[in-house]
Amino acid sequence: MTSLGGLVITVSSFLCLLLVLVLIKILHKLWWAPARLQKLMASQGIKGPPYRLIHGNTKDISNMIKEAMSKPKSLSSSHDVLSVVQPHVHSWTKIYGKSECGEPNGDSHIISFFKLFKTGDEIESEKLEKDVRASILEIVRKREEKVMTGGEESFGSDFLGLLVKAHHDANDSQRISVDDLIDDCKTFYVAGQETTNSLLAWTVLLLAHHTDWQEEARKEVIQMFGKQTPNPDGIAKLKTMSMVINECLRLYSPVGAVLRKAEREVKLGKLIVPANVELIMSCLSLHHDPLIWGQDAQLFKPERFAEGVAKASNNNAGAFLPFGVGPRTCVGLNFATIEAKIALSMILQRYSFTLSPGYVHLPFQLLTNCPLRGVQVMLHSL
Numbered sequence: 009m010t011s012l013g014g015l016v017i018t019v020s021s022f023l024c025l026l027l028v029l030v031l032i033k034i035l036h037k038l039w040w041a042p043a044r045l046q047k048l049m050a051s052q053g054i055k056g057p058p059y060r061l062i063h064g065n066t067k068d069i070s071n072m073i074k075e076a077m078s079k080p081k082s083l084s085s086s087h088d089v090l091s092v093v094q095p096h097v098h099s100w101t102k103i104y105g106k107s108e109c110g111e112p113n114g115d116s117h118i119i120s121f122f123k124l125f126k127t128g129d130e131i132e133s134e135k136l137e138k139d140v141r142a143s144i145l146e147i148v149r150k151r152e153e154k155v156m157t158g159g160e161e162s163f164g165s166d167f168l169g170l171l172v173k174a175h176h177d178a179n180d181s182q183r184i185s186v187d188d189l190i191d192d193c194k195t196f197y198v199a200g201q202e203t204t205n206s207l208l209a210w211t212v213l214l215l216a217h218h219t220d221w222q223e224e225a226r227k228e229v230i231q232m233f234g235k236q237t238p239n240p241d242g243i244a245k246l247k248t249m250s251m252v253i254n255e256c257l258r259l260y261s262p263v264g265a266v267l268r269k270a271e272r273e274v275k276l277g278k279l280i281v282p283a284n285v286e287l288i289m290s291c292l293s294l295h296h297d298p299l300i301w302g303q304d305a306q307l308f309k310p311e312r313f314a315e316g317v318a319k320a321s322n323n324n325a326g327a328f329l330p331f332g333v334g335p336r337t338c339v340g341l342n343f344a345t346i347e348a349k350i351a352l353s354m355i356l357q358r359y360s361f362t363l364s365p366g367y368v369h370l371p372f373q374l375l376t377n378c379p380l381r382g383v384q385v386m387l388h389s390l
């Protein structure tokens with residue numbers, strides 16, 4: 009009996025201790041760490057909205073986005089995308105300055121503690137993840153089969169073929185796992201498809217709205233190619249088209265922000281950034297800043313790029329970052345620009361287009377910045 013009593017006391021004490029430890033950990037993650045970080049950043053002049061327990065600033069951000077999206081925007085001459093797509097950045101930079109500190113991921117802190125049941129969204133996303141994986145695997149298996157059955161000599165020289173080849177590499181240290189192969193396919197599909205879609209959609213919208221520039225771009229394309237299929241030399245020489253694309257990338261940057269996470273404490277100029285802090289550089293904010301682009305920053309004026317990015321940005325070329333910055337700059341930069349130029353040239357050769365009266369202007373950040381209700385144009389055969 010005594011030993012049973014002792015056991016009960018030991019187990020209860022252990023459970024109490026565990027509970028206290030869990031509570032300390034929760035408090036540390038939800039309150040102490042964010043509060044300490046805010047204090048540290050504030051002491052270096054980086055201020056932000058007050059941190060809210062559990063949700064951080066996530067709720068504020070989603071409420072601001074909901075409010076911004078509640079009614080269609082006017083598409084007159086101004087293209088104030090920042091206040092619609094990133095209203096929190098727009099409003100907080102006004103209050104706290106251009107480098108502000110928020111805690112958008114407060115939610116993630118609590119996940120590991122309170123996650124007993126999966127939400128409907130999580131169940132659906134796991135199912136979709138499985139389906140995507142199965143579809144990619146099916147395509148991969150078909151490639152493999154062709155080689156195994158002697159139908160083809162190699163896996164192919166396209167991107168998928170190179171990945172499958174790397175998956176079968178005889179050298180252990182060079183071989184990639186099937187998970188890496190699948191992840192790379194997903195990355196390239198999302199990074200390559202959605203972004204270029206977004207660029208083309210916004211460019212068509214802007215050219216449909218600013219028909220003078222559409223005429224200029226068409227004149228250049230016809231001079232260069234006539235009605236022939238665009239060729240690489242000509243594509244490289246399309247100056248007006250490059251200016252138009254740059255202006256679209258500036259105003260409606262497909263990727264709204266570039267992220268970096270500090271793996272360890274780093275010094276950035278005078279600023280000390282503690283380990284694990286995520287830095288979000290808003291491309292849209294930089295691209296719409298009148299101090300960089302001038303008082304006409306919200307206007308569609310491709311001519312600002314006539315003498316290059318440095319001239320257009322008042323010698324701040326680094327502030328134009330639709331494809332990111334540094335060693336992780338977009339690997340598809342040239343591919344995407346050429347792809348967009350070919351598609352636009354072929355459209356301009358065949359059609360003139362105007363905006364449909366049914367178009368509703370609602371830029372929205374899903375994975376990329378996209379027109380929430382699509383871009384409806386009326387095509388007129390040439």
Ligand code: HEM
Binds near residue numbers: 201261335339341
């Ligand atoms: C208009 C089209 C595109 C835009 C605006 C765009 C933009 C970006 C941006 C902003 C980044 C992040 C860079 C950084 O963190 O500094 C990025 C990364 C990346 N992009 Fe693109 N991209 C486009 C097209 C493409 C295409 C067509 C491909 C592939 C064919 C591609 C593949 C990638 C990959 C793999 C990365 C990750 C690079 C790394 O982390 O090392 N992108 N892109």
